[in-house]
Amino acid sequence: MSSLAPAQGRVPPSTSLVLGDQAGGLRALFEASRALEGAPFAYRWANFQGAAPLFEAQRSAAVDTAIAGDLPVLAAAVGKTPLKIVATRVGKPESLGIVVQPDSPLRRVADLRGQSVVVSSARGSISQYQLYGALEEAGLKREEVNLRFVLPTDAAAAFASRQIDAWAIFDPYYAIALQQGARILRDGRGINTALAFITASEPALADAGKRAAIADFLQRLGRAGEWAQANAAAYAKVYAELTRLPLETARTITARAAVAGRPVNEADIVALQAVADRSARDGILPLRVDVRAITDTQVWRAAA
Structure with a gap:
């Protein structure tokens, strides 16, 4: 009741x-x-x-x-x-995270220094907050990573065709990417509310x-x-x-x-x-x- x-x-x-x-x-x-x-x-x-x-x-x-x-x-x-x-x-909080290609050389968030990361869906998204928290945790400045903001369906297609190596995303797109073989670099636990x-x-x-x-x-x-x-x-x-x-x-x-x-x-x-x-x-x-x-x-x- x-x-x-x-x-x-x-x-x-x-x-x-x-x-x-x-x-x-x-x-x-x-x-x-x-x-x-x-x-x-x-x-x-x-x-x-x-x-x-x-x-x-x-x-x-x-x-x-x-x-x-x-x-x-x-x-x-x-x-x-x-x-x-x-x-x-x-x-x-594990319903979102940062994913990379299964064979990516990136093994930890600190490896994102100098790399491009796609964030979905736009500035002010939960994925941007998650990424910034992960960067701070890893001792990286935001300026050390190249950010691009792409809507989820477009980013999903680009990630699936290996045009994106690192992607900050949320469910259901996050779970779909993992089901298709993506590897988690960092999820939202300890960062996202x-x-x-x-x-x-x-x-x-x-x-x-x-x-x-x-x-x-x-x-x-x-x-x-x-x-x-x-x-x-x-x-x-x-x-x-x-x-x-x-x-x-x-x-x-x-x-x-x-x-x-x-x-x-x-x-x-x-x-x-x-x-x-x-x-x-x-x-x-x-x-x-x-x-x-x-x-x-x-x-x-x-x-x-």
Whole structure:
């Protein structure tokens, strides 16, 4: 039984939401769990290959909600996307990393000195944060590595054809690369927070009907996550069918995906603020983001 408070407000019958997604992951979770069945609002999915184009859509009011990791949310806020963080999802930090070709002479992060590294999907991605953390850990300056930013599907094709030797990437593209023989140079453990967030556009939250629909959607997100954790095999099977990935790859991705959804708490705000401060310090972001100012903890509240 969920310990989450019921959604606030009635949803008018004519209410409709556009739900932003990345690589079909959120849609797969909801279709597998059937958590959106009987929803009191109409909806459609809008799928994107990475956070950068997804937040471009949210900035232009083409989507009402979006799902992304910690740094992309901060980058979107810096880019004046009118958003509020309304929910937290918890995953595993080994869901992203830096990969190289199986026969690459690069054996450790320190070997990246003077090398070119492709980062997906764009500046301000979780992969950039992961790479910078790994470089600092290895005693390298960022200027000692040549960075290129390429969207995941393009980078995946280039990596598969051996045009890229080192690639900083996240699931599902990360798991697919490993399944195809890539070797891990460093994964996200000890660097990445493994937190992802659902954001809602400020115009949607200002509309009473849409705000109530988003609150209902978040309740269903919580139930979907509970279902996925209790039915791992069934979730992986549906994910494989929807994404057309091999079942074993789907099992790997879903086992470490951020499926557990919950209201934003104080620890989440503190953790994300640490990412914001470090990113401003390292020049990943041009300025410091006040996380509390871009968070709305009232849309989805934990039960008392």
